[in-house]
Amino acid sequence: MGSNPTLSALLFDTLFRIKCAILLAILSVAVLAQACIVAADESPRGTAVRLATPTTARAIAPTSPPTVVVSPTLQAATTAPPNPTASSTSGPANPTASAAIQAGETYVVQPGDTLFALSRRTGVPVADIARASGIPADSQLRIGQQLRIPAAPAAAAAAPSASSIRVASPESGATVRSPIVVQGTAAVFEGVVNIEVLAADGTELARTSATASQPDAGQPGPFRAEVALPASGPERRVTLRVFWRSPRDGTPMDEVRIPLTVVG
16 A cells, blocks of 8 residues: 555656657647748749739830841841842833834734834835745734834835825826725725715715735735716815725725815
8 A cells, every 4th residue: 555656646647758758749740830831931933933914014015115136137137228139120021012013023912013014114115024924924913923023125224205196197186087096005904096076065975996906915905986967067075085995993094185176
């Protein structure tokens, strides 16, 4: 029975020690947890994680434009004048079509062109143009077709330009009777010569046509025609009109007017 107080004291001391150890452990855990939280708050990773909203991004955007430093080489390259060689190469899309027809050159056929019309404009016979271009003299030309215009004969080049129709008779101011005989030479398209007789007021009294016997297209040949007038008074003044029509639009070309007096 004497050992009981000693045992009780020993048991109390043991329990006290256990409680102290548990309390110390709890305090140690609390201190350690607090140290971890502080370390986490002070770490760079914790402070760097922050999401920026569009409003925040606009707020932190720089308000002044960035400064660009231009090197002397770059500035010289950007201020250099344009290349004059490149600008001087521009020109008409079709220089052949825009240029005038010249003998000895290649010509590109345009709308309304005919061999005869080209012969008239260049002074080169149709046969020579056709021969140089390797086509028949009566060919129908196509738009865009290329023709070779040879040099005109020396005599033709030196001769002054003149009407393609010459009326030998009747002469200007002559007195004639019906039918009026008209004679002359012509170098016209397909050799067709148109003849009209006009009254003093310009009214057409009669008309006819003749075909000139041209040795070659573009070369003059003789023609003859008779124009019968309706019966009228003993004497009247008329005008004889001789011309040919353009194959392009029918316009009268190289018109010759001869005043006459008709009797009988």
